Amino acid sequence: MTDVLLVEDDAVIREATQLALEMHGMRVRTASDGLAGLAAFEREAPEVALLDVMLPHLDGVSLARRIRQAGTVPVIMISARSDAIDVINALEAGADDYVTKPFDLGVLHARIRAVLRRAEAADQAQELTFGDLTVDTQSMEVRLGGSLVALTPTELKLLLEFAAQPGIVLSRDTLLNNVWDYAWDGDTRVVDVHVQRLRLKIGTERLETVRGFGYKLRR
Structure with a gap:
């Protein structure tokens, strides 16, 4: 079972996303702000992190940067903002992918599986x-x-x-x-x-x- 950390301040989106991912067999831990998300990341050691960009207390881009400093856990940013500068800022902070709202929950699940495959990939000895x-x-x-x-x-x-x-x-x-x-x-x-x-x-x-x-x- 894949351990996912979801940090999202919108309760409706957070609960709907958690439910959908759990229906795909994932274990989802949630947080409603950036500082709580950082604490949950350090406590839970998830396999992948889903971070909203606009978070209270510690924004998602700063949180992604903190997570990346701690290791190579895949990070997917979630945001209603699709401007080039927002995407670039998130990716340069260390995010592996960027998904814009509103998003299809099936597509989000596929994106998660994709970053996990990249993290787990192992080719033959060479x-x-x-x-x-x-x-x-x-x-x-x-x-x-x-x-x-x-x-x-x-x-x-x-x-x-x-x-x-x-x-x-x-x-x-x-x-x-x-x-x-x-x-x-x-x-x-x-x-x-x-x-x-x-x-x-x-x-x-x-x-x-x-x-x-x-x-x-x-x-």
């Missing part, structure tokens, strides 16, 4: 090397110049997609489908922000932008 960058697909460890690089599950899955096809241009739609596991209602800004975050960790020169097409990992 070590991929690109200069001083090494990707161990058995231990799921990435090293740069011998030093361990801390990647979120989504960043790791994204890097694995590039590493499996070095030199090949991967479109944003392809990455959205393969990494985020959905091709519907997809926002390619999710891809762009995660590529930028990955570049900061493995070197900006390693992931090349091919204008009008997508990105590729330099051999």
